[in-house]
Amino acid sequence: MEINKDLPTPLYYQVQEILEDKIISGEWAEGYQLQTEKELAKLYNVSTITVKRALQELVNKGKLYRVRGKGTFVSKQVKENNIFNVVTFGTENEEVNPHKLLHYSIGKAEKTVAKKLDLSERDQLIHLIRLKFEDEVPAALEFSYLVYDLCPNFSPLLTEKDLIYNVVQENDDVQLEKVKIHFSTISANDYEADLLQIEEGTPLIVLERVTYADKGRPVEYSKFIIRQDKANYYIEFNLK
Amino acid sequence: MEINKDLPTPLYYQVQEILEDKIISGEWAEGYQLQTEKELAKLYNVSTITVKRALQELVNKGKLYRVRGKGTFVSKQVKENNIFNVVTFGTENEEVNPHKLLHYSIGKAEKTVAKKLDLSERDQLIHLIRLKFEDEVPAALEFSYLVYDLCPNFSPLLTEKDLIYNVVQENDDVQLEKVKIHFSTISANDYEADLLQIEEGTPLIVLERVTYADKGRPVEYSKFIIRQDKANYYIEFNLK
Incomplete structure (x- = not known):
């Protein structure tokens, strides 16, 4: 899955889906530390504002958590x-x-x-x-x-x-x-x-x-x- | 129901409950126009910030709606x-x-x-x-x-x-x-x-x-x- 700037879906949402895929598929396990916002922005060729927003949505959804001064990590998956x-x-x-x-x-x-x-x-x-x-x-x-x-x-x-x-x-x-x-x-x-x-x-x-x-x-x-x-x-x- | 400043519940939440009561009980019907934020603040002896917040929560819950330049009104009750x-x-x-x-x-x-x-x-x-x-x-x-x-x-x-x-x-x-x-x-x-x-x-x-x-x-x-x-x-x- 790649960022497609021609799609009507907002860019941050596309980034969010890419990151969420990595969590759901298990490619990123519990406790995995994400790259910095700058690195992710460069990787997906979007602004850091876009990355910030994608990360915030995933924090709100409980898929990621932040540790001040350390970074952003993958949360424990919640049992349904x-x-x-x-x-x-x-x-x-x-x-x-x-x-x-x-x-x-x-x-x-x-x-x-x-x-x-x-x-x-x-x-x-x-x-x-x-x-x-x-x-x-x-x-x-x-x-x-x-x-x-x-x-x-x-x-x-x-x-x-x-x-x-x-x-x-x-x-x-x-x-x-x-x-x-x-x-x-x-x-x-x-x-x-x-x-x-x-x-x-x-x-x-x-x-x-x-x-x-x-x-x-x-x-x-x-x-x-x-x-x-x-x-x-x-x-x-x-x-x- | 009155505002009780000794309760641990936040003031805006108490105001919100008072207003919600009036809607649920039918005292304020669909389309009823609320007093201004200033008037409500005076009435309940709280700040306008407190009133603003109570109103915002009720707008988010769909109990109230705003018309720009006109004021705040009671919404149609949604069928369950x-x-x-x-x-x-x-x-x-x-x-x-x-x-x-x-x-x-x-x-x-x-x-x-x-x-x-x-x-x-x-x-x-x-x-x-x-x-x-x-x-x-x-x-x-x-x-x-x-x-x-x-x-x-x-x-x-x-x-x-x-x-x-x-x-x-x-x-x-x-x-x-x-x-x-x-x-x-x-x-x-x-x-x-x-x-x-x-x-x-x-x-x-x-x-x-x-x-x-x-x-x-x-x-x-x-x-x-x-x-x-x-x-x-x-x-x-x-x-x-």
């Missing part, structure tokens, strides 16, 4: 996760992905959250903020709300080493029936960037989950703000 | 779509969402795409770039690759008014069996921003789809780059 398995505790072993509890409180629902859980603003909610680690690096910021009436025995500390689902089912005997997950994206703000140890403005994956107990009663709402260099989520459907 | 239905042509009527064909060619596979489709670089691929419109506004940029050997009768113009799946099944009698969809996110580059009529740097949703025919043969790879103010995707699972 089937969202269905992650959600239904099929294969994911959450014990190896510890959470740090940043906040725990019980109080009245805010209007936005109350609406998602079909509650009035007078209902009490358990509110957790947790930071999820992978390989000792922050991977996701998780805001969770549980309906207090349905989980009066909820024990927040257990969620540092176990899934909320397991804690709720075991401590409060709640039967979980259905889950609905919305996808969106945000640019990291200073608060998120600081906690997740990334640059402000980095695009992040947002999963919003509402879990329903028997009789369709909403029991839990969580918002997961996820570093995409730490996650590779997919879903599968049969078409027949 | 179950990804399963969108993919399996269950309920989505794609005819009302026309596509504009930007590019069509047949040629050798690039390494990255070949790998996704389990092909060698010698195999021929049909390559389409399309722009999807909703209410006459660009909503998604779609790059598609089809295995030429499996769809020799493929007719690109049909995809301006029909789903690729339908065209493939009807023209080439290909039986589609399974689909796998990956989620990620990017910041709009100049090319994407220009085509999708948004600001550079706006976070976009990326869905990458690989479709398999009988015997598990990959037949199609598409990358959908989606304005999130034009999409609200979710999935549902039973947990029992």
